[in-house]
Amino acid sequence: MMKLKVENLTFSYEGRKILDQVGFCVKDGEFVSLLGPSGSGKSTILKILTGVLAPQEGRVAADGKEIRGVNQVFAYMPQNDLLFPWKTVLENVCLYGYVHGNLEEARREARENFPVFGLAGYEDKYPSQLSGGMRQRAAFLRTALCRADILLLDEPFGALDVITRGEMQDWLVKMRKRLNRTVILVTHDMDEAIYLSDRILILNGSPAKIGGEIVIEEKDRGREWLYDQGRLRRTIHQYITGGISPDNSKEREDG
Amino acid sequence: MENSREGADKMKNRRKTDLIPAVALAGAAVLWELAVRIFQIPGYVLPSPIQVARVLIQERAVLAGHGLVTVGEALAGMGISLALAVALGIAMDCFPLMRRGIYPILVVTQTVPMIVMAPILIIYMGFGIGPKILTVVLMCFFPVAVSFCDGLGQVDEEYVNLVRSYGAGRWKAYRLVKIPASIPALLSGLKVAATYSISGAVVGEWIGAQKGLGYYLIRVKNGYLLDKVFACVAVIIFLSLCMNGLMRLYQHMALPYLKKNTL
Numbered sequence: 001m002m003k004l005k006v007e008n009l010t011f012s013y014e015g016r017k018i019l020d021q022v023g024f025c026v027k028d029g030e031f032v033s034l035l036g037p038s039g040s041g042k043s044t045i046l047k048i049l050t051g052v053l054a055p056q057e058g059r060v061a062a063d064g065k066e067i068r069g070v071n072q073v074f075a076y077m078p079q080n081d082l083l084f085p086w087k088t089v090l091e092n093v094c095l096y097g098y099v100h101g102n103l104e105e106a107r108r109e110a111r112e113n114f115p116v117f118g119l120a121g122y123e124d125k126y127p128s129q130l131s132g133g134m135r136q137r138a139a140f141l142r143t144a145l146c147r148a149d150i151l152l153l154d155e156p157f158g159a160l161d162v163i164t165r166g167e168m169q170d171w172l173v174k175m176r177k178r179l180n181r182t183v184i185l186v187t188h189d190m191d192e193a194i195y196l197s198d199r200i201l202i203l204n205g206s207p208a209k210i211g212g213e214i215v216i217e218e219k220d221r222g223r224e225w226l227y228d229q230g231r232l233r234r235t236i237h238q239y240i241t242g243g244i245s246p247d248n249s250k251e252r253e254d255g
Numbered sequence: 256m257e258n259s260r261e262g263a264d265k266m267k268n269r270r271k272t273d274l275i276p277a278v279a280l281a282g283a284a285v286l287w288e289l290a291v292r293i294f295q296i297p298g299y300v301l302p303s304p305i306q307v308a309r310v311l312i313q314e315r316a317v318l319a320g321h322g323l324v325t326v327g328e329a330l331a332g333m334g335i336s337l338a339l340a341v342a343l344g345i346a347m348d349c350f351p352l353m354r355r356g357i358y359p360i361l362v363v364t365q366t367v368p369m370i371v372m373a374p375i376l377i378i379y380m381g382f383g384i385g386p387k388i389l390t391v392v393l394m395c396f397f398p399v400a401v402s403f404c405d406g407l408g409q410v411d412e413e414y415v416n417l418v419r420s421y422g423a424g425r426w427k428a429y430r431l432v433k434i435p436a437s438i439p440a441l442l443s444g445l446k447v448a449a450t451y452s453i454s455g456a457v458v459g460e461w462i463g464a465q466k467g468l469g470y471y472l473i474r475v476k477n478g479y480l481l482d483k484v485f486a487c488v489a490v491i492i493f494l495s496l497c498m499n500g501l502m503r504l505y506q507h508m509a510l511p512y513l514k515k516n517t518l
Contacts, residue, residue: 047416070422
């Protein structure tokens with residue numbers, strides 16, 4: 001079943017066109033990565049979906065209903081963890097409860113999830129007292145506690161060192177079933193996209209458009225394959241650099 | 256273990272550094288005392304620190320009575336300044352055009368000497384507590400308003416976008432993000448204002464009052480009782496430092512996250 005449909009998104013900022021007729025669909029429960037180089041407009045797409053930015057053209061629909069402005073369909077996890085330094089970890093992850101006035105329920109749910117997210121015992125600590133990985137997990141818990149159907153993850157592990165990043169990716173793979181949500185991940189890391197996603201949408205060009213799409217098969221997922229620097233990695237690189245166009249991608253892959 | 260030893264060493268060093276001003280002050284007092292004794296300076300020209308200390312003890316009840324009045328005026332003025340600064344700060348942050356219009360006026364008001372403004376206030380408002388509180392407000396409002404306004408302006412817009420994406424409206428974004436994020440800046444302004452507040456009240460009382468440290472100061476000055484003048488000045492300094500200390504204590508208690516403690 002189609003969960004999200006994005007059609008012809010066009011967005012300009014200060015006279016510069018960032019997105020040009022971007023369109024894609026996401027199925028219910030699917031994990032889709034938007035992959036592209038830095039500055040290609042990936043985060044802009046997420047900000048449009050959350051309603052923080054308004055597109056000049058285009059349409060976004062979830063479950064067949066058109067969405068405009070700030071909405072409850074998406075839960076956004078920004079690039080930096082953006083934990084409020086003045087709030088404890090528990091208060092931070094209950095942000096949705098603070099905004100919508102159901103704080104008690106949010107607290108109860110958060111406490112239940114602290115051990116799952118590896119944060120047990122840190123409820124009353126401040127973000128400055130956590131390690132980088134723990135901060136990201138806290139930010140992820142804050143996002144997961146939203147009553148939204150679709151999680152938008154904007155380079156969630158981008159600020160972490162390689163080892164912690166790998167650990168967090170492994171952790172997210174384990175969390176997928178438990179979360180049971182549709183996820184859109186923005187990343188510029190090919191390995192991360194391949195390891196985590198069901199499907200990768202590749203943004204290229206300036207202004208950006210969807211330049212290609214790759215479905216990740218289960219056999220391709222896994223650390224062992226990533227270490228081999230395989231076929232898909234090369235194909236993605238060709239998409240980004242414009243070596244192949246979406247129309248003949250199948251042939252190129254087969255060939 | 257290593258960390259705790261490092262922390263203890265840092266604390267020890269900090270205590271040592273904290274003692275330096277006290278030692279310097281004590282040294283200056285000793286020199287002052289010696290100078291008065293060696294050069295036999297009369298009390299009506301320059302009283303010695305011991306004479307001032309003696310007056311402080313003898314006049315403690317009178318000074319405490321006048322001091323309470325001054326502290327009351329200072330606290331009232333600080334409270335009004337805080338309320339006005341928060342309201343105006345939010346309004347200026349909400350409406351950039353208003354900020355552009357009001358901010359320069361705020362700066363200009365600070366160029367008018369308070370000693371000129373105080374008599375005008377007394378002409379308009381009489382000899383009651385009103386003009387004294389207003390003098391404090393005029394002295395304290397500016398640092399509080401400017402620091403709060405700057406604090407609001409420096410909040411990372413990403414935080415605001417985050418709560419907006421969670422469904423928060425404009426006011427909720429202020430309540431959840433902008434105001435709490437600006438509290439450290441507000442407290443910086445309050446610390447400066449707290450130090451000014453006692454002086455503000457004294458200036459107001461100086462021009463016309465029936466009680467308060469400013470009134471006491473004028474009375475003893477007119478009688479050439481210089482030891483009492485110095486004693487009163489010492490009380491004013493002490494109270495100003497207390498007000499500043501109060502703000503620091505509040506910051507320490509209310510903003511525990513500012514204490515450095517990272518993994």
